[in-house]
Amino acid sequence: MTERGDLAEPRPHEELADESLISAGMEQAESSLDEDDRLKPEFLSAVLDAVDEGDIDHARELVSPLHPADIADLLELTPSEQRGDVAAALGDLVGAEVLSELNDYVRDDLIGSLAPEQVAEFASELDTDDAVAIIEDMEEADQQAVLEAMEPEDRAAIESALSYPEESAGRLMQRDLVAVPEHMTVGQVIDYLRDNGDLTRDFWEIFVVDEGHKPIGTCQLSWVLTCPRGVAMADLMKREQTLIPVDMDQEEVALRFQKYALISAAVVDGSGRLVGMITVDDIVHIISEEAGEDILRLSGAGEGDINEPVMDSYRARVRWLLTNLLTALVASTIIGIFEHTIEQMVALATLMPIVAGVGGNAGSQTMAVTVRALATNQITGSNARRTILREIRVALLNGCTVALVLGLGVGLVFHNVALGGVIAAAMMTNIVTAGLAGAAVPLAFDRMNLDPAVASSIFVTMITDSMGFFAFLGLATAAGLTG
Amino acid sequence: MTERGDLAEPRPHEELADESLISAGMEQAESSLDEDDRLKPEFLSAVLDAVDEGDIDHARELVSPLHPADIADLLELTPSEQRGDVAAALGDLVGAEVLSELNDYVRDDLIGSLAPEQVAEFASELDTDDAVAIIEDMEEADQQAVLEAMEPEDRAAIESALSYPEESAGRLMQRDLVAVPEHMTVGQVIDYLRDNGDLTRDFWEIFVVDEGHKPIGTCQLSWVLTCPRGVAMADLMKREQTLIPVDMDQEEVALRFQKYALISAAVVDGSGRLVGMITVDDIVHIISEEAGEDILRLSGAGEGDINEPVMDSYRARVRWLLTNLLTALVASTIIGIFEHTIEQMVALATLMPIVAGVGGNAGSQTMAVTVRALATNQITGSNARRTILREIRVALLNGCTVALVLGLGVGLVFHNVALGGVIAAAMMTNIVTAGLAGAAVPLAFDRMNLDPAVASSIFVTMITDSMGFFAFLGLATAAGLTG
Numbered sequence: 032m033t034e035r036g037d038l039a040e041p042r043p044h045e046e047l048a049d050e051s052l053i054s055a056g057m058e059q060a061e062s063s064l065d066e067d068d069r070l071k072p073e074f075l076s077a078v079l080d081a082v083d084e085g086d087i088d089h090a091r092e093l094v095s096p097l098h099p100a101d102i103a104d105l106l107e108l109t110p111s112e113q114r115g116d117v118a119a120a121l122g123d124l125v126g127a128e129v130l131s132e133l134n135d136y137v138r139d140d141l142i143g144s145l146a147p148e149q150v151a152e153f154a155s156e157l158d159t160d161d162a163v164a165i166i167e168d169m170e171e172a173d174q175q176a177v178l179e180a181m182e183p184e185d186r187a188a189i190e191s192a193l194s195y196p197e198e199s200a201g202r203l204m205q206r207d208l209v210a211v212p213e214h215m216t217v218g219q220v221i222d223y224l225r226d227n228g229d230l231t232r233d234f235w236e237i238f239v240v241d242e243g244h245k246p247i248g249t250c251q252l253s254w255v256l257t258c259p260r261g262v263a264m265a266d267l268m269k270r271e272q273t274l275i276p277v278d279m280d281q282e283e284v285a286l287r288f289q290k291y292a293l294i295s296a297a298v299v300d301g302s303g304r305l306v307g308m309i310t311v312d313d314i315v316h317i318i319s320e321e322a323g324e325d326i327l328r329l330s331g332a333g334e335g336d337i338n339e340p341v342m343d344s345y346r347a348r349v350r351w352l353l354t355n356l357l358t359a360l361v362a363s364t365i366i367g368i369f370e371h372t373i374e375q376m377v378a379l380a381t382l383m384p385i386v387a388g389v390g391g392n393a394g395s396q397t398m399a400v401t402v403r404a405l406a407t408n409q410i411t412g413s414n415a416r417r418t419i420l421r422e423i424r425v426a427l428l429n430g431c432t433v434a435l436v437l438g439l440g441v442g443l444v445f446h447n448v449a450l451g452g453v454i455a456a457a458m459m460t461n462i463v464t465a466g467l468a469g470a471a472v473p474l475a476f477d478r479m480n481l482d483p484a485v486a487s488s489i490f491v492t493m494i495t496d497s498m499g500f501f502a503f504l505g506l507a508t509a510a511g512l513t514g
Numbered sequence: 515m516t517e518r519g520d521l522a523e524p525r526p527h528e529e530l531a532d533e534s535l536i537s538a539g540m541e542q543a544e545s546s547l548d549e550d551d552r553l554k555p556e557f558l559s560a561v562l563d564a565v566d567e568g569d570i571d572h573a574r575e576l577v578s579p580l581h582p583a584d585i586a587d588l589l590e591l592t593p594s595e596q597r598g599d600v601a602a603a604l605g606d607l608v609g610a611e612v613l614s615e616l617n618d619y620v621r622d623d624l625i626g627s628l629a630p631e632q633v634a635e636f637a638s639e640l641d642t643d644d645a646v647a648i649i650e651d652m653e654e655a656d657q658q659a660v661l662e663a664m665e666p667e668d669r670a671a672i673e674s675a676l677s678y679p680e681e682s683a684g685r686l687m688q689r690d691l692v693a694v695p696e697h698m699t700v701g702q703v704i705d706y707l708r709d710n711g712d713l714t715r716d717f718w719e720i721f722v723v724d725e726g727h728k729p730i731g732t733c734q735l736s737w738v739l740t741c742p743r744g745v746a747m748a749d750l751m752k753r754e755q756t757l758i759p760v761d762m763d764q765e766e767v768a769l770r771f772q773k774y775a776l777i778s779a780a781v782v783d784g785s786g787r788l789v790g791m792i793t794v795d796d797i798v799h800i801i802s803e804e805a806g807e808d809i810l811r812l813s814g815a816g817e818g819d820i821n822e823p824v825m826d827s828y829r830a831r832v833r834w835l836l837t838n839l840l841t842a843l844v845a846s847t848i849i850g851i852f853e854h855t856i857e858q859m860v861a862l863a864t865l866m867p868i869v870a871g872v873g874g875n876a877g878s879q880t881m882a883v884t885v886r887a888l889a890t891n892q893i894t895g896s897n898a899r900r901t902i903l904r905e906i907r908v909a910l911l912n913g914c915t916v917a918l919v920l921g922l923g924v925g926l927v928f929h930n931v932a933l934g935g936v937i938a939a940a941m942m943t944n945i946v947t948a949g950l951a952g953a954a955v956p957l958a959f960d961r962m963n964l965d966p967a968v969a970s971s972i973f974v975t976m977i978t979d980s981m982g983f984f985a986f987l988g989l990a991t992a993a994g995l996t997g
Contacts, residue, residue, distance in 0.1 A: 065894075067766070067769075067891055068766075068769065068770060068773060068891065069891050069894045070894060070896070071894075071895075072894060072895035072896045075894075075896045076896070098754075098774065100773050100774055100775075104891075107892070108894060108896045108897050110897075110900065134892075221704075221739055224739045224740045225739075225740060225741065225742060227740075232734075232736060232737065232740065233734065233736055234736050235718055235734075235735070235736065235777065251715075251716065251718075252718070252735035252736060252739060253715060253716055253717050253718065253735060254715065255739065256704060256707045256708075256735060256738065256739070257707045257708060257710075257715065258708065259708060271581075283550070283551075286550075286551065287551060288798065289798050289799060289802060290551060290583050291581065291583055292583075292795035292798070293795075294718065294777065294794070294795065311777065311794050311795070311798070312775035312776070312777065312794070314798075315771065315772050315775070315794070315797075315798065315801055316772060318798055318801050318802050318805070319772060319801050319802065319804075319805040319890070320805075321802075322801070322802040322803075322805035322806040323805040323806075323808070323886050323889070323890070325806070325809050326808050326809040326812060326882045326885065326886060327882050327883065327886060329809060329882070330875075330878040330879045330881070330882040331875070331879055332879040332880075332882045332883050335879075335882060335883040335886055336883075336887075337883060337884075337887045337892055337893065337897075337901050337904065338892075341904060341907050341908055341911070342911075344908045345908050345911040345912060348876070348879050348908065348912055349911070349912050349915050349916070351875070351879070352872055352875060352876055352879075352912055352915075352916050352945075353915070353916065353919065355871065355872050355875045356868065356872055356916060356919065356920060359867060359868040359871040359872055360868065362867050362868075362871070363864050363865060363867060363868055364864075366863060366864040366867065367864045370860045370861075370863075370864065373856075373860050373863050374857075374860050377853045377856050377857050377863075378853075380849060380853075380856050380860075380863040380866075381846050381847075381849040381850045381853065382846060383863075383867075384842060384845050384846060384849065384866075384867060384870065384979065384983070385839065385842040385843065385845075385846055387867065388838065388842045388845070388975075388979065389835055389838050389839055389842055392813070392814070392834070392835060392838045392975075393831070393835055395813040396813045396814055396815040396818075396831050396834070396835075397815075398813070399809050399810050399812070399813040399815045399818060400810065400815050400818040400819075400820060401820075402809070403806050403809060403810060403818060404819075404820045406806070407802070407806070408550055408551065408552050408587075409590070409617075409820055409821075410820065411548075411552045411553060411554075411555060411558075411591060412554075412555035413553070413555045413558045413559070413591045414591050414820075417593065418820050421820065421824060424824050425824055425827045425828050425831065428824070428825075428828040428832070429828060429831055429832050429835055432832050432835075432836070433832070433835050433836065433839060436836065436839065437839060462835075492871075492875075496867065496871065500867070
């Protein structure tokens with residue numbers, strides 16, 4: 032899906048050298064990607080083989096046409112034991128841009144093998160936010176070594192970024208931005224931009240500030256370009272703007288970019304002064320991360336990254352499984368209470384997992400819906416009660432249907448109407464309980480400012496399991512069922 | 515987090531009228547939002563009360579400061595039975611922008627109550643993509659009525675958009691864009707933009723096209739603004755560009771925007787001609803939708819929108835629960851095989867849910883990780899096998915830990931070493947099986963081009979349940995355990 036490039040053309044911008052390098056072979060790059068934009072296995076093994084055989088030139092020739100994002104994918108797909116060699120072979124093809132595109136675990140792995148000077152060199156090539164992403168995860172000592180190897184200016188920018196809490200706007204923002212006083216005219220702004228080549232080359236909006244460097248308006252570049260030179264920025268800018276406090280959590284920032292469809296936003300410090308800018312391209316991956324996290328949290332899979340070291344995954348998940356073991360004991364204890372009933376009719380033991388299992392499923396349906404709605408700010412105090420009632424309505428309908436099918440089936444198979452009635456009643460009870468718990472538990476945790484995705488499923492599962500066994504065996508006992 | 519506006523200032527652009535309206539009361543709007551940018555319940559009820567009491571002016575006064583996205587939230591938070599009245603009371607405050615921000619279900623609900631002419635009026639105010647979003651879900655007949663009520667030009671644009679498959683780039687793109695021939699200079703482009711006020715006002719890149727109107731390069735507005743008038747677009751533009759085929763699925767489009775950090779991209783038809791443009795602000799909500807969908811699919815919650823009509827939710831979920839009922843029967847049948855063993859030792863019935871439950875949990879952890887990795891294109895043929903092996907390694911560690919704890923516990927509580935050994939071995943077996951299934955099943959479905967999120971969990975649950983009961987009761991039988 033990419034156009035053929037042309038090397039002959041001269042270009043005014045430094046960046047263009049490697050752009051043309053990329054574009055030059057785009058039609059090759061094309062053939063290295065499958066229909067989903069993923070690197071083809073054949074291509075990867077071709078590169079790996081070349082490296083193994085020490086045919087470095089061939090490896091570089093294969094890789095050089097790739098976009099930095101694809102080179103990053105290549106390194107991620109390379110088995111970790113070969114990664115060092117491949118990176119070494121590719122040399123300068125693994126540039127700063129590639130590093131900033133790399134999966135965190137893979138990057139830390141690679142960076143570990145680099146000298147502080149090299150890391151410093153990479154970092155100085157990047158926007159502050161990308162440089163910070165590379166440096167923030169390093170050991171304190173290595174971090175210092177890298178910072179000392181950097182130019183004072185770059186170093187200062189990164190150090191100030193690191194002074195903000197992790198995952199905050201201060202870490203995401205870049206300091207290179209264009210801010211002008213409101214009395215400037217469109218013409219003056221354009222001249223100013225032309226005369227200052229050292230300004231950042233990638234920006235989408237111009238921020239208008241007052242004497243105190245406080246943002247008072249934002250102006251899209253398209254407005255500047257479509258207006259006569261004489262118009263004052265004050266008359267062109269949009270005064271209603273969404274400002275990002277420097278200490279705001281990145282998830283909040285992402286939601287705000289989404290809600291107000293922002294392309295870039297001004298970041299302000301406690302006193303309201305403009306300290307940086309966040310652009311949407313730094314946000315998209317956070318939006319998808321945050322939205323994708325819940326599925327991992329609900330299942331207790333921790334970071335859930337396939338590049339995470341095995342021991343880390345183990346530590347994250349075993350905790351969850353052991354907690355789950357405790358909740359399973361609760362269910363088990365409840366069954367224990369009815370041992371006598373089971374002794375009289377072992378068929379109950381064969382049927383009881385159905386009631387618990389289907390109930391658990393109904394619970395996770397409601398829970399998934401509620402957790403998503405909370406994550407996207409769709410639920411507030413105004414509609415929480417309504418949401419629960421809605422889920423109970425759905426549960427009643429589901430309960431009737433499933434209970435009917437199950438009750439009839441069991442009644443016929445076991446030639447036992449009472450048993451059919453008991454399991455139907457138990458199923459109904461458990462699905463409605465599941466609907467209630469699946470909605471109420473996440474809402475309760477949210478109200479307590481706990482992450483509903485992390486804590487909910489343990490409780491909901493415990494509730495649906497216990498209720499499943501209790502309702503079924505309890506009703507069976509009450510009905511005096513015997514084999 | 516928004517600045518105080520100023521009404522006095524004159525502005526050259528039509529839009530500015532309502533912008534200043536919004537900004538005028540931003541400090542009020544502020545007070546209507548909580549720290550998470552959600553409307554405060556007090557504020558909502560104040561508006562609803564005003565409407566109930568027929569004090570329309572007060573209601574409008576309260577709402578007018580809000581950003582369209584917040585007015586949309588207000589309508590979503592309003593109980594459906596009152597929604598019509600509230601919308602009617604707010605009148606023109608519920609503009610086209612608000613409609614395009616509304617949740618699909620809420621919007622369809624509202625639109626149903628509008629006359630075709632009104633809908634047509636809204637639609638013509640919007641970019642094609644937003645207009646299409648409003649119209650595409652309508653009944654065939656209503657759709658026709660609306661289209662007939664529109665200006666021929668707008669109508670043509672929308673009809674051509676509707677001619678593309680749902681959820682395709684053709685539906686997402688807008689037709690208003692800026693495309694120039696490569697021989698034009700920066701100065702000529704600026705003059706051209708100034709002279710054509712009727713051009714779209716919101717664009718971020720200029721597309722450079724050849725005589726055949728095929729895109730040959732893209733130029734960020736910031737590059738145009740930082741370059742002298744004499745530079746030719748051909749020398750300024752970036753030739754390596756990511757083009758979007760008009761029939762590409764929106765999920766692919768979203769992944770591409772993410773991977774290459776795009777702000778806008780050219781959409782081309784089959785013959786490579788430039789037919790439209792997609793901007794990142796139309797993509798962010800798709801990115802988050804697509805990333806958030808998996809959690810709903812894994813649990814079989816369908817669309818999983820809290821605004822979805824109860825009957826739709828019922829239909830979507832009950833299907834899943836009934837399927838789950840069948841898989842539960844498999845587990846139940848397996849238990850049936852061992853009825854005799856259970857009769858001899860009822861304690862087995864109390865313990866068997868533990869093995870199945872914790873195993874199921876381990877399975878969903880691995881499944882969540884694998885589904886996420888597939889959704890983000892992290893897994894290809896190159897690392898699929900490695901991913902499964904990795905998950906098995908984690909499973910072995912988890913299995914040893916949980917089996918040890920459970921085995922010791924059961925052995926001590928029941929003063930029965932054999933029973934402890936049996937449950938430990940069963941737990942180990944089931945967790946490893948879960949790890950294998952949790953990774954292999956989604957990968958298999960993906961290989962078959964089926965959505966791994968939808969189909970996997972049913973199978974994984976069935977496998978972990980059955981294996982849990984089979985391993986535990988089977989080993990118990992083999993060990994000849996009796997109470």
